[in-house]
Amino acid sequence: MIHFIIVGVLVLVSTFAVYTGLTSIQLFPKQASAEAIIIDNLFEMHWLLISFFLSLIVVFIVYSLVVFRRKPGDEGDGEHFEGNTPLEIVWTIVPLIIVMGMAVIGAQTLGEIEARDPNAIEINVYAKQWGWSFEYPEYGITTTELGLPVDRQILLRMQSDDVIHSFWVPEFRVKQDVLPGGEEFIRELRITPNEVGEYVIRCAELCGTGHARMLEAVFVMTDTDYQAWISDQSCQYSEAACQGKEWAFEFGCVACHSFDGTEKIGPTWFGLFGSTAPMEGGESVLMDEAFIRESILDPMAQIHEGFIAAMPTNFGEQLSDQQLEELIAFIMALGSE
Ligand code: CUA
Numbered sequence: 501m502i503h504f505i506i507v508g509v510l511v512l513v514s515t516f517a518v519y520t521g522l523t524s525i526q527l528f529p530k531q532a533s534a535e536a537i538i539i540d541n542l543f544e545m546h547w548l549l550i551s552f553f554l555s556l557i558v559v560f561i562v563y564s565l566v567v568f569r570r571k572p573g574d575e576g577d578g579e580h581f582e583g584n585t586p587l588e589i590v591w592t593i594v595p596l597i598i599v600m601g602m603a604v605i606g607a608q609t610l611g612e613i614e615a616r617d618p619n620a621i622e623i624n625v626y627a628k629q630w631g632w633s634f635e636y637p638e639y640g641i642t643t644t645e646l647g648l649p650v651d652r653q654i655l656l657r658m659q660s661d662d663v664i665h666s667f668w669v670p671e672f673r674v675k676q677d678v679l680p681g682g683e684e685f686i687r688e689l690r691i692t693p694n695e696v697g698e699y700v701i702r703c704a705e706l707c708g709t710g711h712a713r714m715l716e717a718v719f720v721m722t723d724t725d726y727q728a729w730i731s732d733q734s735c736q737y738s739e740a741a742c743q744g745k746e747w748a749f750e751f752g753c754v755a756c757h758s759f760d761g762t763e764k765i766g767p768t769w770f771g772l773f774g775s776t777a778p779m780e781g782g783e784s785v786l787m788d789e790a791f792i793r794e795s796i797l798d799p800m801a802q803i804h805e806g807f808i809a810a811m812p813t814n815f816g817e818q819l820s821d822q823q824l825e826e827l828i829a830f831i832m833a834l835g836s837e
Contacts, residue, residue: 503563503567506563507559507563510555514558515551515552516551518551523544528543528670531671533671533674533692533694533695534694535673536671536672536673537694539609539674540673542609614690615690617690619652620652621638621648621649621652621653621654621655622637622655622657623636623655623657624656624657624658625656625658625678626659626661626749627658627660627703627714628660628752629661629707629755630703630709630710630755630764630765631714631716631754631755632701632714632716634646639730639733642749643733644759644760645717645718646701647718647719647721647726647733648691648693648718648721649720649721649722649726650696651692651693651694652693653691654691655688656691657686658688659678659685659686660679660680661752664680664707665677665705665707666703666704666705667701667703668701668704669700669701669702669718670699670702671695672693674691676688676689693720695720696720696721697719698717698718698720699717699720700717700718701717701718702714702715703715709765709808709810710756710764737830738829740826740830741829741830741832742830744823744826744828744829744833747826748827748830751819751823751827756811759834766810770834770835772787772831773792773831773832774786778804778806779805780805785802787835792832793824793828795811796824796827796828797815797824
């Protein structure tokens with residue numbers, strides 16, 4: 501009996517030590533959504549259970565190894581045990597109750613996270629190898645970065661153009677696979693950002709060469725800043741260039757080329773037109789209208805140094821002549837900023 505009392509005390513001490521250790525090393529980034537708080541509460545409970553069961557097992561093993569080890573000169577066999585029915589019943593029933601309790605708490609948590617707010621702001625999310633774009637139906641705009649107002653529920657309606665991607669902002673905790681297949685396979689995710697700041701969307705599903713670089717900025721803003729951001733996103737170029745911007749989204753150019761200087765799979769379009777850029781092979785080339793046209797129609801002709809030859813070669817067939825002209829007008833407009 502004295503052994504059980506000692507082990508019991510050691511288990512409690514060890515549980516406290518492991519739990520304190522686990523919760524003090526900051527396994528998670530900052531909490532930036534209402535959902536993050538709910539999910540982290542669930543994790544707290546898990547840390548406690550993990551600490552207790554780890555201690556229960558390890559303390560018993562270590563204690564037995566040390567206290568009941570073979571004494572010098574003891575050559576006899578250990579005692580023979582035939583099993584212990586009450587103990588087996590207890591260690592079946594107790595974990596069963598714990599697991600069922602966790603299932604109930606887990607279901608409640610899921611219910612809280614997915615609770616619908618009828619005033620949620622709807623945003624359509626499109627994933628494509630290897631980038632994201634966002635459509636705000638309320639304002640008729642499409643953007644390459646995600647701007648969100650703070651303390652409002654956001655409903656993301658997500659779909660993919662090609663393979664399975666996964667939308668994940670660690671600070672928001674929630675994560676959702678984004679599936680190809682059109683309307684029928686749209687997946688929804690609700691987020692209520694509660695901390696103004698800048699975060700990064702990651703793709704959490706291995707989706708090809710550019711998977712690790714499938715990053716995009718998320719800005720959580722005050723309501724005033726959000727309204728200003730929305731009006732900044734509308735197009736301020738010529739009519740042709742603005743039309744070209746829409747094609748850049750529709751044909752998926754934005755998956756690899758940024759408008760703002762960010763490095764992605766392909767060269768950024770920001771400041772590209774009129775600049776001189778190094779090609780594979782050492783030559784430098786002026787990025788004029790003729791070069792841009794060639795790069796769209798025959799992307800393998802010359803590869804920009806430092807980038808992989810990943811661009812689809814069939815844009816010549818996909819784009820009408822007018823669409824091509826408008827797209828070039830947009831790239832030129834971005835160059836002269
Ligand atoms: Cu998209 Cu990984």
